[in-house]
Amino acid sequence: MIEAGNIESNSLFELYTALQLPVDLFDLTAGFTIFNLNEIGFKLPFVSSSYRPNFFSFLFVGDGKGRYTIDDQTFEVVPHSIYFTNPSNYRTFSWNEINDIILITFDESFLKKYIGEDVYTDFPFLLTELVRPKVVSDDFFQDVKLINQQLLDTYLRHSPSKYKIIGHLLAVILFQIKEHIWQDYNPIYEGNRSSQIVISFKRLLEQHYRDLSAGKAEIAFRVQDYAFAQNLHPNYLSSVIKSKTGKNITTWISEKSLIEARSLLKNSTRSIKEITYKLGFTETAHFSNFFKKHTGLSPLRYRQSIQQSN
Missing domain, CATH: 1.10.10.60 (Homeodomain-like)
Structure with a gap:
């Protein structure tokens, strides 16, 4: 484990810098990132220090194994699972295998600028303290994987409309997740x-x-x-x-x-x-x-x- 104390991070860039992970791939223009974790350069097995993010994240695990701990609850991250976290409590993560894992992060300013002011009304699950990882069907995971690839391709391009396109694609993913995973979700009953x-x-x-x-x-x-x-x-x-x-x-x-x-x-x-x-x-x-x-x-x-x- 990287011993860095309890890390406060406003972005994935800050977190990875504190954890002494490579940050060469980051575009720091806006409060959004997307990576396939197999490109980051984790030395496996990897266990992070305790950290508290000031950003949202989605993890799409095509092929890999790991673990997240928030407070006193630990969740296994397995193939074809989707994991969501928001700005909240201290947590740690660990990886044993990383083959195909997409990590998307974004902050509130990005959400409101590129998706809309009513984003929490449309997607109430974004407010929750704790959402358990969801194992999804092969068909649904493949549908989301195609959108993630478009997001990744757009993120790596230099375009004046880059983040507007990313905002629209991210909204599509959020609606897909809401419809297929958390259609009737109300965060008030969680935790x-x-x-x-x-x-x-x-x-x-x-x-x-x-x-x-x-x-x-x-x-x-x-x-x-x-x-x-x-x-x-x-x-x-x-x-x-x-x-x-x-x-x-x-x-x-x-x-x-x-x-x-x-x-x-x-x-x-x-x-x-x-x-x-x-x-x-x-x-x-x-x-x-x-x-x-x-x-x-x-x-x-x-x-x-x-x-x-x-």
Whole structure:
């Protein structure tokens, strides 16, 4: 095992770098990657350090054997299985055989930019803390394999429409998986009580910021609002979110607020004062400091740069 402690990774590139794996094949243009793992150069048998990803991943195992462990649950990865993970708890993985295994990773920004803002409504399984690997039929696996090959070919090309094409192909895979594997899946019923609290929080967070964007909500929720929605004490909700995801609940809210702030500055004519109030800040100066800390630009300068680029 590579001894690197508990690794926090925002991308597969960061994770593989920390695990001292080759990263020559990466295209760092967008938050998406696809590889056949037999091209990475794992020295088998391989066991990873514990890591927590800030990205989603799909594993399509045509021919290979390995194991994933999340919390206290371990899953065998066998031929013709599909395995999904999302930004969540610490985990480890190991490989004994790698012959034909496709790994796809993507982050939330990529999903929303190239598939749509309502991606979690269309694909609720993306929200879950834990999804067991699924062994699928030969016919279904071959259908998905053809799409994966198109994804891989597109990823290796240099094209101005590259990621738009990838977004469409990824959406096809997600719909295929939803229809054939998780048609009636509801993540709220997966896992233990703590997992259910986290999933409910994520769903409410996502829905609330969609409502803000659509004008159905006037002001951003505070921690106590999310706690009230689940009949929980704010301190208890905060402790569950922190222990299960590794991020404070205020960090989750701040990240969503930043995404919404960018969208409002780019796509609306609301004044910065109006945006300040809408996102729950008491003073424009507080909002400006928050936005500049995370983007390097003031809200006004960010809006001006968008207008100039257009």
